[in-house]
Amino acid sequence: xxxxNGEHKHTNAHARDIKSRSDDTSIDQPWEVDPKLAFNDSYVxxxxxxxxxxxxxxLWLPTFLLxxxxxxxxxxYGSCLPVxxxxxxxxxxxxxxxxxxxxxxxxxxxxxxxSLFIDYVFYYLFGGLFFVLFGSMKQYKASxxxxxxxxxxxxxxxxxxxxxxxxxxxxxxxxxxxxxxxxLTVMPWVKYYVNANPLIYPLKERFVQxxxxxxxxxxxxxxxxxxxxxxxxxRQEGRLAKRMDMWRFCPHYPYPPPGRRWAxxxxxxxxxxxxxxxxxxVAEARGVTDQFVLSNxxxxxxxxxxxxxSNPYHFLSGWVEASITNGEPSQKxxxxxxxxPMWLVTAPSPLLxxxxxxxxxxxxxxxxxxxxxxxxxxxxRLARGAxxxxxxxxxxxxxxxxSRPAAAVGMxxxxxxxxxxxAHRELRAAAKKSKTARILKKxxxxxxxxxxxxxxxxxxxxxxxxxxAPHPN
Numbered sequence: 160x161x162x163x164n165g166e167h168k169h170t171n172a173h174a175r176d177i178k179s180r181s182d183d184t185s186i187d188q189p190w191e192v193d194p195k196l197a198f199n200d201s202y203v204x205x206x207x208x209x210x211x212x213x214x215x216x217x218l219w220l221p222t223f224l225l226x227x228x229x230x231x232x233x234x235x236y237g238s239c240l241p242v243x244x245x246x247x248x249x250x251x252x253x254x255x256x257x258x259x260x261x262x263x264x265x266x267x268x269x270x271x272x273x274s275l276f277i278d279y280v281f282y283y284l285f286g287g288l289f290f291v292l293f294g295s296m297k298q299y300k301a302s303x304x305x306x307x308x309x310x311x312x313x314x315x316x317x318x319x320x321x322x323x324x325x326x327x328x329x330x331x332x333x334x335x336x337x338x339x340x341x342x343l344t345v346m347p348w349v350k351y352y353v354n355a356n357p358l359i360y361p362l363k364e365r366f367v368q369x370x371x372x373x374x375x376x377x378x379x380x381x382x383x384x385x386x387x388x389x390x391x392x393x394r395q396e397g398r399l400a401k402r403m404d405m406w407r408f409c410p411h412y413p414y415p416p417p418g419r420r421w422a423x424x425x426x427x428x429x430x431x432x433x434x435x436x437x438x439x440x441v442a443e444a445r446g447v448t449d450q451f452v453l454s455n456x457x458x459x460x461x462x463x464x465x466x467x468x469s470n471p472y473h474f475l476s477g478w479v480e481a482s483i484t485n486g487e488p489s490q491k492x493x494x495x496x497x498x499x500p501m502w503l504v505t506a507p508s509p510l511l512x513x514x515x516x517x518x519x520x521x522x523x524x525x526x527x528x529x530x531x532x533x534x535x536x537x538x539x540r541l542a543r544g545a546x547x548x549x550x551x552x553x554x555x556x557x558x559x560x561x562s563r564p565a566a567a568v569g570m571x572x573x574x575x576x577x578x579x580x581x582a583h584r585e586l587r588a589a590a591k592k593s594k595t596a597r598i599l600k601k602x603x604x605x606x607x608x609x610x611x612x613x614x615x616x617x618x619x620x621x622x623x624x625x626x627x628a629p630h631p632n
Contacts, residue, residue, distance in 0.1 A: 163444045165313065165421035165436055165465070166451075173308035174453050174478060177502065184500055185456040185489040186561045187524065188366035196508035199289075199359050203352065203510070206285040211348055218274050223340035225266040230327055230336040232260055237324030237394060244394040246414045247321050260320050271343035275471060278347045286358035294358060302357035305364055305504055309476045312436045312467030318413070318423035319434070325393045325411040326427050329403045338432040345431065347471035353510075354518060355468065355476050360506035364477070365520050367503070368454075369527035370484055371496040371535045372553040372564050377542050379459055379483050379495055385538040386461060386497060387441070402537065405581040408530050412437040412462055420444045424464075426473075434472035436465040440482075454500045456490075457482040468504065474518065477503035489561060497535065499527055514559065521559070528557035533582045540586065546597070549590030552583070 182188075236256050240247065247253070290299070327335045355362060374382040388395075389403070391412050403409050412424035412435070420442040426433040440450040440460040452460050460482045468476040484490075484498035503520045505511045511519030532554050539548035549570040554577055555562040565574070570587040577583050 163418070163420050163447045164438055164449070165419070166438075167311040170308050170311060170465075170478075171451065174451065178453055178455075181455060182366070183489055184366070184368060184454045185370065185484070185486055185498075187368055187559055190365055190512060190559070191507060192509055192512045193507045194509065196360065196506065197510075199506075200508050200510035202289055203356070203359060206281075207348070207353060210281045210285070211345070214274070214277060215344060218270060219340055219344050222267060222270045222274070222344055223337055225270060226264075226336040226339050226343075227332070228263045229260055229267060230323065230332045230339065232256065232263060233320060233323040234327035234332045234335075237328045240324075240394040242394055242396055243388075243392055245392050247324065247393050249317070249321075249416050257317055257320055261316060264316070267339075267343070274344045275347050278351070278471075282348070282352050282356075283358075286352065286356055290358040298361050299357050302360065302362035305362040306355065306357065306468050306476065309466070309468040309478070309504060312465060312469055314434065314470065314472075315423055318415075319425070321393065321413045322411055322423060322425040325413055326409070326425050326432070328394055329400050329409055329411065330427055331404070334404075334429070335427070335432070338427055338430055341431040342433065342472050346433065346474050349474040349518060350471060350476065354474055355504045356506075360508060360511075362504055362506055365503055365505050367501050367520050367524040369499040369501075369524060369531060369562070370486065370490055370493045371498075371531040372555065373486075373493050373496045374483070374535065374538065375495045376551065377495075377539065381542050382483055382495060382497070382538055383459055383461065385541045386534070388541060389534065389537055390462075391439070399537075399541070402582065402585060405585060406530075406533060407580075408526070410435075412439070412464070414439060415442055415444070418444050420447065433474065434470055436467060436470065438463040438465070452480065452482065453478060453502070454480055454482060454484075454498065456484050456487050456498065458485040458495060459483040466503075475501075475503055475520075475523070477501060479503075492564065497531060497538075499531070514557070524559070525557050528555050528562050529576070529580075531555070532577070533580065536582070536586055544593060545586060545589040546593040549586055552586070 323335060389399070390410055391414055393413055407429060409427040410424065411427070413422055415422035421436060421438040424435045424437045426435060438450065439462060450460050450463065457480070460480065462481045464479040464481060466473045466475045466477050466479060479499070479501045482498050484493065484496055486493040486496065501520065501523070505520050510516050512521045514521045514525040516522050532552065536548045536552055539551055551568065552570050553568050554565040554574060556565055570583070570590060573583060
């Protein structure tokens with residue numbers, strides 16, 4: 160099971176302990192912020208600026224330039240795939256190209272390894288100093304226990320290369336190289352020093368849940384199919400790829416190769432990329448189809464997204480799922496919407512908890528409340544068209560605990576914040592264009608029908624004006 164699903168016994172044991180509590184996973188866990196930890200936050204931010212900015216000035220641009228050939232090759236190979244392509248076939252041609260990609264990636268790997276090594280040095284320098292002055296061994300050991308379930312996971316270069324193809328086809332070579340360079344040079348520090356630092360913070364596990372508005376109008380089967388078409392399909396139809404390039408967050412979880420139900424995926428956030436470990440509920444390998452689901456309000460699972468603490472290239476650590484929900488017991492009006500429950504390692508400090516902060520589960524919870532309407536619209540658009548999707552657009556009132564659906568429905572009632580979202584503006588324009596075309600088509604059809612039913616006036620006039628020949632005597 161470990162090889163097929165990418166699971167670990169200690170992680171599964173922890174998940175089953177959580178499951179046995181029968182928590183209400185349709186709402187966020189109550190969470191209290193400890194204002195005393197604002198001092199820890201100030202220390203973390205001061206030392207981060209002191210270290211990270213000079214490092215980026217030295218390493219970011221060379222990393223970006225060295226990543227460009229790898230990204231260009233991935234884009235080139237992806238452009239040769241047929242439209243659409245769900246699974247990238249990993250045959251002989253793929254492995255030849257993969258070998259070239261490995262060679263092209265060597266300079267990037269060297270710089271990335273150097274950056275990671277420097278991060279570790281300053282992590283222990285700054286973190287160790289704080290621990291000596293203000294820390295306690297008891298708190299450190301307790302924090303390590305919180306981290307322990309999320310140690311593990313694997314990173315496969317072949318999976319990353321396949322995911323890079325999909326991201327280049329969605330976002331372009333330059334943007335992917337840029338965001339990949341940011342992942343290598345920034346994310347390890349943000350993960351280990353800022354978000355999950357046992358030397359500085361008393362770490363805990365926090366549960367947050369985001370659920371889109373209901374897809375009951377589509378049904379579970381269509382929602383399940385279309386959301387995978389958006390996120391797991393490697394090469395999409397060009398117009399869909401262009402629309403996804405507008406998104407502030409663009410995850411791509413390619414289907415795994417034969418013999419595995421998991422694969423590494425990449426989440427693109429415009430200026431950064433994040434590496435994930437994804438188990439696909441629809442995948443079957445060696446007769447195994449088991450998908451343990453931690454959420455208690457899942458109607459049908461889609462993906463499990465593991466954010467391993469051992470993976471330096473995602474700034475969060477924890478267990479995440481993406482599924483079709485039943486909304487029970489607290490959000491039944493969102494039945495068959497998309498749910499995104501997250502169990503994350505964090506601390507109850509203002510920096511890591513508040514919804515208007517720079518990082519942490521709080522700001523992530525708020526972000527997904529604003530992003531889920533984007534993917535909800537796209538699912539409807541693929542199933543029923545732009546005009547229908549625009550008419551069903553609905554936002555949520557974002558807050559801790561329970562984010563309720565907004566009262567207004569339809570693109571003509573966008574909030575001021577939603578009007579700033581490029582994807583919403585594009586959908587509204589497409590819906591207007593579709594409506595205009597539909598009205599013109601209907602008017603044209605009526606005109607043709609009217610012309611067909613009327614008597615030809617010229618023929619009628621000719622008939623009536625023809626004199627009768629005289630009858631011969």
